[in-house]
Amino acid sequence: MHKVAIIGVGCSKFGEMWDSGFRDIVISAGVEALEDAGLEGKEIEAMFVGNMSGGRYLAQEHIAALIADYAGLAEFNIPSTRVEAADASGGLALRQAYMAVASGVHDIVIAAGAEKVTDVGNPMDIMISSIDKEWEGFVGATLPALYAIIAKLHMEKYGTKEEDLALVSVKNHKNGALNPKAQFRKEITIETALNSTYVAEPLKLFDCAPISDGAAVVILASEEVARKYTDTPVYIEACSQASDYLAIQNRKDILTMNSVVVAAKQAYKQAKIETKDIDVAEVHDSFTIAEILAYEDLGFVKKGEGAKLIREGVTELHGDLPVNTSGGLKACGHAIGATGVRQAVEIVLQLRGDAGKRQVNAEKGLALNIGGTGATAIVTIFSR
Amino acid sequence: MKVGIVSYGTYIPIYRIKVEEIARVWGESAEAIKSGLGIYQKSVPDVDEDTATISVEAAREAVYRANIDPKDIGAIYVGSESHPYAVKPTATIVGEALGVGNDFFSADLEFACKAGTAGMQMCIGFVKSGMIRYGLAIGADTSQSKPGDALEYSAAAGGAAFVIGKDPIAVIEETYSFTSDTPDFWRRELQPYPSHGGRFTGLPAYFRHVTSAARGLMEKTGLNAQDFDYAVFHQPNAKFPVRVAKMLGFTNEQIKQGLLVPYIGNTYSGSSILGLAAILDVAKPGDRILLVSFGSGAGSDAFSIVVTDTIENFERNPSVWDKIEKGVFVDYGMYLKHRGKIRT
Amino acid sequence: MLPRFWRKIKYRYDLVGSYCENCQSFFYPPRNLCPHCRRRSKIKEVPFNGKGKVLSYTVVHDAPEEYKDEKPYVIALIELENGVKVLSQLVCDPKEVEIGMEVKKAFRKYGEDGASGIIYYGTKFVPAGHF
Numbered sequence: 001m002h003k004v005a006i007i008g009v010g011c012s013k014f015g016e017m018w019d020s021g022f023r024d025i026v027i028s029a030g031v032e033a034l035e036d037a038g039l040e041g042k043e044i045e046a047m048f049v050g051n052m053s054g055g056r057y058l059a060q061e062h063i064a065a066l067i068a069d070y071a072g073l074a075e076f077n078i079p080s081t082r083v084e085a086a087d088a089s090g091g092l093a094l095r096q097a098y099m100a101v102a103s104g105v106h107d108i109v110i111a112a113g114a115e116k117v118t119d120v121g122n123p124m125d126i127m128i129s130s131i132d133k134e135w136e137g138f139v140g141a142t143l144p145a146l147y148a149i150i151a152k153l154h155m156e157k158y159g160t161k162e163e164d165l166a167l168v169s170v171k172n173h174k175n176g177a178l179n180p181k182a183q184f185r186k187e188i189t190i191e192t193a194l195n196s197t198y199v200a201e202p203l204k205l206f207d208c209a210p211i212s213d214g215a216a217v218v219i220l221a222s223e224e225v226a227r228k229y230t231d232t233p234v235y236i237e238a239c240s241q242a243s244d245y246l247a248i249q250n251r252k253d254i255l256t257m258n259s260v261v262v263a264a265k266q267a268y269k270q271a272k273i274e275t276k277d278i279d280v281a282e283v284h285d286s287f288t289i290a291e292i293l294a295y296e297d298l299g300f301v302k303k304g305e306g307a308k309l310i311r312e313g314v315t316e317l318h319g320d321l322p323v324n325t326s327g328g329l330k331a332c333g334h335a336i337g338a339t340g341v342r343q344a345v346e347i348v349l350q351l352r353g354d355a356g357k358r359q360v361n362a363e364k365g366l367a368l369n370i371g372g373t374g375a376t377a378i379v380t381i382f383s384r
Numbered sequence: 385m386k387v388g389i390v391s392y393g394t395y396i397p398i399y400r401i402k403v404e405e406i407a408r409v410w411g412e413s414a415e416a417i418k419s420g421l422g423i424y425q426k427s428v429p430d431v432d433e434d435t436a437t438i439s440v441e442a443a444r445e446a447v448y449r450a451n452i453d454p455k456d457i458g459a460i461y462v463g464s465e466s467h468p469y470a471v472k473p474t475a476t477i478v479g480e481a482l483g484v485g486n487d488f489f490s491a492d493l494e495f496a497c498k499a500g501t502a503g504m505q506m507c508i509g510f511v512k513s514g515m516i517r518y519g520l521a522i523g524a525d526t527s528q529s530k531p532g533d534a535l536e537y538s539a540a541a542g543g544a545a546f547v548i549g550k551d552p553i554a555v556i557e558e559t560y561s562f563t564s565d566t567p568d569f570w571r572r573e574l575q576p577y578p579s580h581g582g583r584f585t586g587l588p589a590y591f592r593h594v595t596s597a598a599r600g601l602m603e604k605t606g607l608n609a610q611d612f613d614y615a616v617f618h619q620p621n622a623k624f625p626v627r628v629a630k631m632l633g634f635t636n637e638q639i640k641q642g643l644l645v646p647y648i649g650n651t652y653s654g655s656s657i658l659g660l661a662a663i664l665d666v667a668k669p670g671d672r673i674l675l676v677s678f679g680s681g682a683g684s685d686a687f688s689i690v691v692t693d694t695i696e697n698f699e700r701n702p703s704v705w706d707k708i709e710k711g712v713f714v715d716y717g718m719y720l721k722h723r724g725k726i727r728t
Numbered sequence: 729m730l731p732r733f734w735r736k737i738k739y740r741y742d743l744v745g746s747y748c749e750n751c752q753s754f755f756y757p758p759r760n761l762c763p764h765c766r767r768r769s770k771i772k773e774v775p776f777n778g779k780g781k782v783l784s785y786t787v788v789h790d791a792p793e794e795y796k797d798e799k800p801y802v803i804a805l806i807e808l809e810n811g812v813k814v815l816s817q818l819v820c821d822p823k824e825v826e827i828g829m830e831v832k833k834a835f836r837k838y839g840e841d842g843a844s845g846i847i848y849y850g851t852k853f854v855p856a857g858h859f
Contacts, residue, residue, distance in 0.1 A: 122793075125792060125793070128792070132757075134736070134757070135757040135815065136815055138740075138838060138848075138850070139803065139815055139816050139817050139838065139850070139852075140788065140791070140792070140795045140798075140801060140803060140817050140838070141788075141803050141815060142788060142790070142791070142792060144788075144790065145786050145788050145803045146815075148786035148788075149784045149785060149786045149803065149804075149805050149815075150784070151786075152784045152785060152786060152827070153783065153784035153805075153827070156784070156827050197789065198787070198789045199788075199789060199790040200786040200787065200788045200789065200790065200803075201786050201787040201789070201822075202786075203786075245763075247757070247815065248805070248815065249756070249805060249813040249814055249815045250755075250813070254783075254784070254805065395859075396859070398858070398859070430819065430836075431797050431798050432798065432819070432836040432837040432838070432852070433836060433837065434837055434847075436837075436847075436849060437834075437835050437836050437837060437849065440741075440835040440849075441834065441835055444835070468847055469847070472846075477741075477849060480737055480738065480741050481741040481742060481835055481849070483738075483742060483744075483775065702859050706859065707859040710859055721797065727797070728796045728797055
């Protein structure tokens with residue numbers, strides 16, 4: 001297997017981008033990545049795109065071809081592939097790109113993630129097709145409702161409090177304020193979070209990430225090729241993916257995302273590291289409870305002790321293990337298919353020392369991208 | 385051959401609205417209404433309930449108590465004037481929900497408030513002729529009433545289901561119907577609310593048909609009022625059944641157990657048969673019951689029913705009066721939402 | 729949605745699930761293949777007892793368009809007597825729901841395909857003491 005490096009990253013602003021269409025957003029992120037890598041564009045051999053639902057948000061399928069076209073890459077007839085796993089589509093694209101380079105099939109590959117959600121009236125209606133529509137959706141469950149059921153049991157069994165969930169939101173907003181690309185750039189107080197309206201008890205408005213427009217691009221190259229383009233490659237030490245039962249009623253234990261546990265274990269093993277070696281992490285806080293679960297399922301703490309980490313400030317920007325320095329999905333925004341790639345962009349910036357005001361000291365980073373309520377998880381470990 | 389009621393089940397939605405609450409909105413005198421109709425409150429279905437859900441719940445209770453294999457049910461008839469579909473039967477929804485299979489006779493019935501008892505008569509015929517082993521007859525309604533109309537105080541929701549077959553807990557020893565073309569209360573196709581003839585609904589309609597059916601039955605059987613332990617009549621309000629009972633020579637004692645309308649209102653196709661179920665809840669072997677339904681348009685089905693020893697081993701809890709007592713009150717706005725009179 | 733809804737009404741109107749004779753496991757929603765046995769699956773249809781208890785729940789305030797009439801409503805994860813877990817609506821005053829409370833199945837309307845479309849019925853749950 002070849003060692004895989006990231007030689008360029010780019011990211012659009014995340015948010016409600018009324019003036020930008022899907023093509024505008026993707027191309028802006030892509031050009032930024034090409035500039036970052038010092039490429040013209042013709043060096044790209046293949047592209048993998050994560051996009052959850054061009055079909056329902058834009059009535060547009062064949063997304064990969066569309067992006068290749070507007071990126072000027074259809075000019076060279078490169079293979080362009082779209083992959084989908086709900087809001088883990090970006091992580092999937094990253095992994096497909098990683099495997100293409102690691103296997104030696106290609107030397108320089110783009111992993112992109114993009115979603116344009118604001119051209120429809122209610123983006124959340126489409127977002128919830130990540131759940132089991134037939135058996136969970138039919139009975140009136142929404143995506144927040146399913147995470148809320150998990151949160152309620154976590155609170156009952158482990159004593160996690162609504163305050164702990166609010167602390168996650170406060171931290172991520174604080175970090176987002178330092179991220180020029182973030183959708184929400186204002187700090188919030190714990191009172192604001194706690195007093196916000198219930199979406200599905202116990203989760204409130206500030207426990208739920210927005211659905212946003214956005215795109216992110218990373219350019220992967222084999223180690224040898226990477227040396228031609230950059231002195232600061234960031235290596236992907238591992239990129240593991242796992243699945244779990246789709247409907248939460250079929251999970252062995254709804255408080256553990258087995259997809260995350262398994263993907264994380266495989267990633268640590270391949271990267272030859274332990275959890276204590278991780279210096280910075282981007283996790284999938286589509287809902288605040290998901291971040292607390294991530295602390296546990298990634299092995300940062302034992303099952304049930306996730307709330308402790310946030311209470312003790314361990315995962316704050318300047319804590320022992322900063323999590324979601326970008327602002328996370330909550331404050332940076334959640335552009336569904338783009339998120340997995342955006343997380344990679346953040347880790348790369350951190351490891352390169354290019355994270356501006358939110359810079360932390362990190363040699364190894366981790367990104368966790370989840371689909372829906374956890375039926376898909378991708379764990380990627382990066383190092384400098 | 386003893387054919388009759390093998391089992392019965394009932395369902396009354398849990399919500400209630402008081403006459404005072406409706407009168408408050410329309411500026412009427414609650415006391416006048418209560419003393420005029422003899423109704424204090426009525427049942428209100430939940431937002432997700434309708435005639436089909438009520439029919440299924442009542443039927444499930446009946447089948448459970450009967451301890452029979454649903455596949456032995458050879459006919460299902462649901463009588464209502466508020467079927468969820470104008471075209472597409474409620475009876476097949478019941479059949480599917482009960483797991484009856486595909487081998488059954490079926491249709492929906494409409495005859496205002498007597499469609500349920502009409503179904504019972506049809507099932508008796510099927511069983512007696514040997515065409516089926518068990519028949520399921522259901523009368524259920526969630527009838528609509530025009531806001532501000534007098535009917536708003538009485539139009540309620542509920543239903544009862546009867547498994548008809550041999551070796552019953554109560555034999556239907558005779559049935560007789562009196563029918564005529566009398567337009568006392570009707571609803572034209574595509575109209576949301578019914579119309580009625582005011583005082584015309586009394587003597588020429590309710591009283592004529594109920595007394596004619598009752599007398600016709602008693603003539604056929606040679607029985608008179610004293611031969612019955614209980615009597616239950618269709619209950620559009622509390623006044624009519626009390627008056628017709630007197631006209632036929634029945635005492636207040638005989639009709640008390642089955643007189644539910646003051647507490648749940650008029651459940652239309654469920655009305656007289658929920659009263660019958662309330663009587664069966666307490667009846668003893670050998671008790672004889674008179675049931676006379678009334679459907680506008682118009683007609684009455686009269687039944688003479690005799691309870692057997694088998695009722696002693698029959699599960700009768702929770703009783704109809706238990707269900708009536710369990711009520712959760714709503715205000716008029718909630719009532720409108722539940723009834724779909726206001727929608728998002 | 730018509731054929732898609734109709735295809736499963738047997739499993740929605742009542743709690744009819746799957747049983748694998750090979751490994752003696754129960755499943756709901758019904759499955760074509762036992763996830764433990766895969767090719768060696770011996771799947772049968774079985775009706776489940778409608779009694780269970782609440783493992784966890786939420787009260788949905790932000791409801792999708794088709795359920796706006798009913799909000800706030802309770803979605804509960806219910807464990808049936810045979811150990812199978814079912815996600816369903818629990819028709820109950822939200823203030824009275826508790827983890828561990830006993831519930832039983834009920835036949836209710838889940839919605840409709842517009843005012844002129846078909847009506848979707850299915851299984852919800854109510855508190856066990858409900859009539």
